[in-house]
Amino acid sequence: MSAGRDVSMPAPVEDLLPAARRMKRSAAARYRAVSWLFAREATKESVATRVRLAASAEAVWDELMFYEEVPGRAPLLLRAVLAQPVRTEGDKRRAEATVRCVYSGGAELMKRITSVEAPRSLRFEVIEQRLGIEDCIRTLGGSYEIQSCGEASEVVLTTNYEAYLRPRALWRRVEAALVSQLHRHILGGVSAAIQRKSEVLRAEAQEPRTARRDIAGGGFACTISQSRSRH
DSSP: OOOSOOTTSOOOHHHHHHHHHHHHHTHHHHHHHHHHHHOOSOEEEEEEEEEEESSOHHHHHHHHHHOOBOOSOOOHHHHHHSOOEEEEESOOSSTTOEEEEEEGGGOEEEEEEEEEETTTEEEEEEEEEESSOTTTEEEEEEEEEEEEETTEEEEEEEEEEEEOOSOHHHHHHHHHHHHHHHHHHHHHHHHHHHHHHHHHHHHHHHHHHHHHHHHHTTOHHHHHHHHHHHO
8 A cells, every 4th residue: 555645534724815815816707707607687695693692681681792802813714705804983883874894805894783782782784895706795784683591591593695606596505604703703702701791800809809818818919018017
């Protein structure tokens, strides 16, 4: 038997990165070609992703309202095909406000908040899209719906869009997979931000208790006080 890679084993992710970068560089031309071949009259579609977060509805809502930067790298497939979300700018707490969503490579999405029902629901419409995929997909709007589940919350992120690619039986699955990955990437960032904030609050709450125990037990705080009194 000859030595070498077992072709039955999947290639490491690192081996796929150069190909993914080449895919991303040629994305605009590829979208135009696919659009020219398959585009027809637009069909309205909707993708909803449901995620459970270990936080109250109020905590999730607060994080969504002040959520700006999207931490971490998007999944490989998402990076290869779509621009990666970077941050949001604008006040999401009031209806009629305009929010700018910044993506990698200078891409952006402009949203108008249409409905705010704290801490349960946030709805928006897209008033401008510049993501490089306009010949294939145009985003119409979407929503965040938050429901309490005991000490946790369920968040449903929905995106409504117009799709031009045919056959729809094929492209609907591809689009749903990509949009769902984007949803999970965004909500994963929200979850990570909530967890970091909880850890900081727990650490701050423990500090006064630790100081009181030291004083009551004649520990470090009392030792410093006694040392100063001798001088």
